[in-house]
Amino acid sequence: MKNLSIENILKKSPLPLLESQILLSNLLGKDRSFLTAFSEKEISLKTTEKFFKLVKRRELGEPIAYLLGYKEFFGLQFFINRSVLIPRNETEDLVEEAIKFLRKKNSPTVVEVGTGSGCIAIAIAKHTQNVKIIASDISSTALKIARKNAFLNTVRSIEFRKSNLLQNIDEKADLIVANLPYIPTQSWEKLPEEIKNFEPRKALDSGKEKMTLYRKLFFQSLRILKKNGALIYELDGKIIQVSAGDLEEMARE
């Protein structure tokens, strides 16, 4: 195979032009505008081969974010791979709610349950001061990635801890945040291929019912949540805030 120009590589790719441009510019470490400005530039065989390997994976349905190895979230960049969920735009609303809540408190403590890539805890840490953050996950692999993301985003203040929900967390919290799995096992097969074939099942599958994990979390939260504390969580892409008082009432019902 001889060296191809940018223009010819893009022409040869069966993907939509935008996707090809995103993949190629990322491989070259350049902006997309570079591809148009230097369309006649020849690309090395090694890079061309790498590009067409990514094209193949994309044709098989793999999400672009996994092919790039990163995802933007709340203006920050997060390293990701198939061990963690790709951060979703709607989860940025959860971060905003959490920041609003924390700004009203004096040196608060926040616990994140199910941190995955670490995107929620790290975005909160970047936009608040004097906040103690404990971010937990049941998956050691996810925690490794979350730690790496904290390092890459120069956040040193988060304590990452392995825990099944709140099992290993005894600190009193002003706020608990969570984006836990809420797809019941029986709905798994109905998910789009791009999700069910590539994203980690334990990041999405909630078990018997949509609320199986959240119900457990509500109950466990009562043990560590301060009197004026709250829980902010994501369900079906919506952000819900409940006070410690509401949780107590729910537990009595």
Ligand SMILES: C[S@@+](CC[C@H](N)C(=O)[O-])C[C@H]1O[C@@H](n2cnc3c(N)ncnc32)[C@H](O)[C@@H]1O
């Ligand atoms: C929907 S993902 C959310 C990841 C990340 N917080 C985000 O918003 O992109 C759910 C995360 O919860 C974790 N998880 C699942 N069951 C858990 C449990 N019982 N205790 C703690 N974490 C759990 C998964 O490993 C996964 O990282």
